[in-house]
Amino acid sequence: MSERITIVGAGLVGSLLGTVLAKRGYSVRIFERRPDMRTSTGYAGRSINLAMSDRGLRALETAGLADDIRAIAIPMHGRMMHDKQGVQTYQPYGKEGQFINSVSRGDLNKVLMTAAERHGVEIIFNARCTDINVESASATFELPTGEVILSEADVLFGADGAFSAVRSNLQVRDRFNYSQHYIDHGYKELHIPADDAGGFRLEKNVLHIWPRRSFMMIGLPNPDGSFTLTLFFAHNGSPSFEELTTREAVMEFFNEQFPNAVPMMPTLLDDFFTNPESSLVTVRCSPWVFNGKVALIGDAAHAIVPFYGQGMNCGFEDCNVLIECLEHHHGNWDQTLETYARLRKPAGDAIADLALENFIEMRDKVADARFLWRKKIEAWIHEQYPAKLIPLYTMVTFSAHIPYNEALRIGREQDVLMEEIMSIPSVINDWTSDEARQAIRDIMESRADIAIASGSPS
Numbered sequence: 001m002s003e004r005i006t007i008v009g010a011g012l013v014g015s016l017l018g019t020v021l022a023k024r025g026y027s028v029r030i031f032e033r034r035p036d037m038r039t040s041t042g043y044a045g046r047s048i049n050l051a052m053s054d055r056g057l058r059a060l061e062t063a064g065l066a067d068d069i070r071a072i073a074i075p076m077h078g079r080m081m082h083d084k085q086g087v088q089t090y091q092p093y094g095k096e097g098q099f100i101n102s103v104s105r106g107d108l109n110k111v112l113m114t115a116a117e118r119h120g121v122e123i124i125f126n127a128r129c130t131d132i133n134v135e136s137a138s139a140t141f142e143l144p145t146g147e148v149i150l151s152e153a154d155v156l157f158g159a160d161g162a163f164s165a166v167r168s169n170l171q172v173r174d175r176f177n178y179s180q181h182y183i184d185h186g187y188k189e190l191h192i193p194a195d196d197a198g199g200f201r202l203e204k205n206v207l208h209i210w211p212r213r214s215f216m217m218i219g220l221p222n223p224d225g226s227f228t229l230t231l232f233f234a235h236n237g238s239p240s241f242e243e244l245t246t247r248e249a250v251m252e253f254f255n256e257q258f259p260n261a262v263p264m265m266p267t268l269l270d271d272f273f274t275n276p277e278s279s280l281v282t283v284r285c286s287p288w289v290f291n292g293k294v295a296l297i298g299d300a301a302h303a304i305v306p307f308y309g310q311g312m313n314c315g316f317e318d319c320n321v322l323i324e325c326l327e328h329h330h331g332n333w334d335q336t337l338e339t340y341a342r343l344r345k346p347a348g349d350a351i352a353d354l355a356l357e358n359f360i361e362m363r364d365k366v367a368d369a370r371f372l373w374r375k376k377i378e379a380w381i382h383e384q385y386p387a388k389l390i391p392l393y394t395m396v397t398f399s400a401h402i403p404y405n406e407a408l409r410i411g412r413e414q415d416v417l418m419e420e421i422m423s424i425p426s427v428i429n430d431w432t433s434d435e436a437r438q439a440i441r442d443i444m445e446s447r448a449d450i451a452i453a454s455g456s457p458s
């Protein structure tokens with residue numbers, strides 16, 4: 001096999017894509033704007049840890065890397081909600097044995113880069129893409145010395161993230177659709193260090209949430225006993241980041257909203273005033289593929305807000321589906337890229353919508369008794385009738401075969417069903433009573449099994 005592939009961006013998706021293509025015999029070069037994070041100091045990246053779920057793991061399995069990543073991951077079996085009094089309420093994510101994983105972004109990226117190189121990928125660092133040629137699948141890169149490299153290839157992938165240079169080049173072309181939408185909330189990362197013995201100050205194997213209706217803070221565990229906290233908060237208005245300009249205002253706000261977290265955050269004020277206030281954007285565009293030679297993948301094709309913990313998972317799934325398409329079309333790139341875009345664009349749009357909706361669920365609904373009650377009923381129905389109802393969170397997070405767009409469609413239908421069930425008087429009285437359970441069974445037994453359209457090319 002002689003085909004040459006250029007990938008722009010050695011982030012999470014570009015590095016994984018390089019690995020899976022090189023494993024199939026392609027000659028791959030990746031150009032990365034930043035220095036090599038494995039040898040340069042001080043690299044932290046955009047968020048320190050990420051939640052990885054089944055879709056991401058499945059793609060890593062294809063690359064033969066799932067065990068390497070499991071070894072550096074911390075399982076999180078559910079959400080732990082903290083109210084203002086410090087009372088903690090636990091809600092499992094799924095069935096016994098279903099969990100998501102907290103993984104360090106930097107460590108993951110390093111493992112992926114090293115794996116890519118092990119399979120023969122050449123990564124050129126400090127090389128910023130400045131131009132592409134759609135007709136010839138070539139790209140131009142500038143080095144810090146001013147030197148310019150022209151990379152010629154048979155296929156060019158833009159895996160260069162939410163502010164993709166490859167996509168910017170496509171945007172000036174006829175009939176390229178593009179939208180970017182910033183939400184009113186931004187985020188700031190904060191920190192709970194390990195205790196003096198190096199242990200976790202909070203329950204380790206859960207994702208912590210301090211839901212406060214219009215905003216929230218979350219915490220994910222790190223292998224060194226610390227937690228990375230992220231405050232998702234409005235940029236402007238009241239309450240908002242713009243109001244918290246003094247040390248006194250920050251302390252007053254945290255003592256009022258997160259009193260049980262404050263004693264565990266000795267560097268709160270320094271972190272608050274040192275760490276950036278970052279924005280959250282959704283990017284949608286089409287087409288993802290040009291001339292059967294140039295394609296967008298990962299955040300370059302679909303940047304989404306982080307509230308479903310699926311941005312990277314979706315990008316990894318893009319790589320998996322691409323490989324399935326390549327196998328299905330016996331290496332014909334034109335057909336492969338066309339099928340890839342046909343399957344993945346609706347999936348990208350769906351997870352973008354789901355991610356925006358899940359912000360409301362996380363910051364507001366998880367503190368709502370009716371919502372938690374509905375979740376329990378849903379989980380019980382799923383246990384009794386696994387082919388007829390699958391909770392939306394389970395479809396998105398613990399399924400690697402239900403396309404996001406199918407999960408969204410089925411989730412909408414199940415919303416209607418659950419509202420019907422929750423309005424039955426015996427269910428309102430006591431959903432665990434024989435009468436309520438019989439009423440639920442009557443409804444469920446009259447329903448057909450869920451039919452799911454495939455997200456694979458065959």
Ligand SMILES: Cc1cc2nc3c(=O)[nH]c(=O)nc-3n(C[C@H](O)[C@H](O)[C@H](O)COP(=O)(O)OP(=O)(O)OC[C@H]3O[C@@H](n4cnc5c(N)ncnc54)[C@H](O)[C@@H]3O)c2cc1C
Pocket residue numbers: 008009010011012013014031032033034046047049050051052127128129130159160161162163164165166187297298299300306308309310311312313314315
């Ligand atoms: C706060 C936050 C929390 C998140 N949490 C999760 C989570 O829990 N789970 C999850 O699945 N996802 C999460 N995400 C989303 C996840 O970070 C992204 O989906 C993922 O990083 C996308 O990977 P990527 O490789 O497409 O892009 P990136 O990770 O952005 O990588 C792009 C790479 O391209 C390089 N590059 C950019 N421009 C150029 C250029 N001109 N030339 C050469 N190289 C270039 C960049 O330096 C970078 O290395 C989160 C995102 C945020 C912001």
